[in-house]
Amino acid sequence: MTAKRIDGKAFAAGVRAQVADHVARLKADHGLVPGLAVVLVGEDPASQVYVGAKGKQTVEVGMASFEHRLPAETSEAELLALIDRLNRDPQVHGILVQLPLPPHLNSDLVINALDPAKDVDGFHISNVGRLGTGQKSMVPCTPLGCLMMLRDHLGNLSGMNAVVVGRSNIVGKPMAQLLLGDSCTVTIAHSRTKDLAAVCRGADILVAAVGRPEMITGDFVKPGATVIDVGINRIERDGKTKLVGDVDHASAAEVAGAITPVPGGVGPMTIACLLANTLTACCRANGLPEPQGLTA
Numbered sequence: 001m002t003a004k005r006i007d008g009k010a011f012a013a014g015v016r017a018q019v020a021d022h023v024a025r026l027k028a029d030h031g032l033v034p035g036l037a038v039v040l041v042g043e044d045p046a047s048q049v050y051v052g053a054k055g056k057q058t059v060e061v062g063m064a065s066f067e068h069r070l071p072a073e074t075s076e077a078e079l080l081a082l083i084d085r086l087n088r089d090p091q092v093h094g095i096l097v098q099l100p101l102p103p104h105l106n107s108d109l110v111i112n113a114l115d116p117a118k119d120v121d122g123f124h125i126s127n128v129g130r131l132g133t134g135q136k137s138m139v140p141c142t143p144l145g146c147l148m149m150l151r152d153h154l155g156n157l158s159g160m161n162a163v164v165v166g167r168s169n170i171v172g173k174p175m176a177q178l179l180l181g182d183s184c185t186v187t188i189a190h191s192r193t194k195d196l197a198a199v200c201r202g203a204d205i206l207v208a209a210v211g212r213p214e215m216i217t218g219d220f221v222k223p224g225a226t227v228i229d230v231g232i233n234r235i236e237r238d239g240k241t242k243l244v245g246d247v248d249h250a251s252a253a254e255v256a257g258a259i260t261p262v263p264g265g266v267g268p269m270t271i272a273c274l275l276a277n278t279l280t281a282c283c284r285a286n287g288l289p290e291p292q293g294l295t296a
């Protein structure tokens with residue numbers, strides 16, 4: 001079997017178009033412009049690229065972008081003062097603090113200082129608890145993007161066996177909660193799981209978010225399964241730098257029914273979902289109906 005390719009780049013463009021459409025209607029009907037504030041502390045090169053891409057796409061869908069680039073030596077008190085200002089700013093509906101923060105800053109403390117209603121990353125302890133208890137919350141962007149692609153490809157997920165490989169707070173754990181919310185039977189596996197291949201072979205839905213290049217090979221995949229590869233790993237091969245996922249794409253695509261590529265799979269969905277979350281936050285803050293199909 002050669003798996004169907006789930007095109008995250010095209011899917012993300014569709015999500016951005018839906019967001020842009022809704023934003024234009026909010027502006028025309030209510031004079032509202034959703035605003036996203038992104039806070040970057042320090043000069044981490046990868047973070048600078050991400051933050052630049054977020055700002056650009058925010059403006060492209062018609063929203064207001066507020067960028068705050070702070071020096072690496074910013075104190076906790078200074079950062080908390082900025083967050084307090086953004087929490088109270090009515091033009092700001094979403095706030096994202098780019099991680100990782102420099103080591104002298106306590107990221108749990110900083111994230112939990114956000115107004116949970118503006119926490120478009122869904123990392124605030126209140127949003128984590130709300131997601132875990134099935135209450136309306138802000139949902140982390142990467143797992144939300146995976147869920148959207150799974151629903152689009154498979155329709156109703158009810159009763160399916162889902163295995164999530166990886167237990168991070170950003171992807172693995174919220175992904176498992178979302179799949180449980182869609183009535184999957186969910187297993188969270190990780191690098192220490194015994195006979196990981198056998199566990200994965202039980203999966204109708206296999207989400208790889210373990211951060212190890214090409215660890216999930218074809219013999220981990222149930223024939224016809226849907227494989228979502230969240231990994232983004234830079235490796236050296238044949239003297240060149242190459243971007244690969246956590247899944248060995250070539251061997252997995254021989255067995256899977258459908259699979260996301262790297263690059264062009266989950267990656268582009270993350271920022272698209274950040275924009276969707278900002279729109280959702282703006283609608284909620286103003287007592288307006290939420291956009292359909294862009295939330296969990």
Ligand code: GUN
Pocket residue numbers: 096097098099100121141142170
């Ligand atoms: N750094 C890497 N991924 C993320 C993310 O999803 N959100 C934030 N805030 N920082 C990140």
